[in-house]
Amino acid sequence: MPNSRNLTVLALGCGLVLAGVACKKPEPLKAPEAPKVDTSAQDADKARQEAEARRRAEAAQKAERDKLEAARKAEAEQQEAFRKAADKALTDVLFAYDKSGLTDEAKTQLQGIAAFLKAYPKAALRIEGNCDERGTVEYNLALGERRSSAAKDYLKGLGIAEDRLSTVSYGKEKPVCTDSVEACWSRNRRDHFVLRQ
Numbered sequence: 001m002p003n004s005r006n007l008t009v010l011a012l013g014c015g016l017v018l019a020g021v022a023c024k025k026p027e028p029l030k031a032p033e034a035p036k037v038d039t040s041a042q043d044a045d046k047a048r049q050e051a052e053a054r055r056r057a058e059a060a061q062k063a064e065r066d067k068l069e070a071a072r073k074a075e076a077e078q079q080e081a082f083r084k085a086a087d088k089a090l091t092d093v094l095f096a097y098d099k100s101g102l103t104d105e106a107k108t109q110l111q112g113i114a115a116f117l118k119a120y121p122k123a124a125l126r127i128e129g130n131c132d133e134r135g136t137v138e139y140n141l142a143l144g145e146r147r148s149s150a151a152k153d154y155l156k157g158l159g160i161a162e163d164r165l166s167t168v169s170y171g172k173e174k175p176v177c178t179d180s181v182e183a184c185w186s187r188n189r190r191d192h193f194v195l196r197q
Contacts, residue, residue: 089113090113090193090195091109097132097185100143100147100150102151102154110154111158113155114155117155124165125166125193125195126166127148127151127165127192127193128169128191128192129143129146129170129171130144130147130170130171131144132175132184132186132189135172137173140172141171144171148167152165172188175188176190
């Protein structure tokens, strides 16, 4: 029986080998490798597009800055032209002693002021009536009011809207000259024009 015993051992051995093979986990299937694609051309194209987008954005920003700078410069030039026109037009209108009537020279000055106001329709004025130091405070306040009202009425007659004009009297309280001589007094008898905001 030694033969049969060998056969049994052999059969058992084969069975174990086969059982081992059957119990072994199968190797996982490997996915096929993707074909290698040359992306250098795509990367270069993307880089060009990004550079072009940056260039366009920078150009747009520069154009906007230039536009804002041009607007700021134009505004500054308009303000300077307005200031020069105001300085030229808004000169004091003078009056004779104890008078509030407008002289021919005063009317000419007021015509220039009206032209300025028509050229700059947003401008508005405060007309300040002033007197020399002679006379009482009350009398000079009333005289200063008559003087500022005379200028306002004349400007209204030239087509300037009343809401663009206001008056105030300072009487003898705001002299431009303080010497007690006629040359100084004549400078203080005036309407002074101030731009209102």
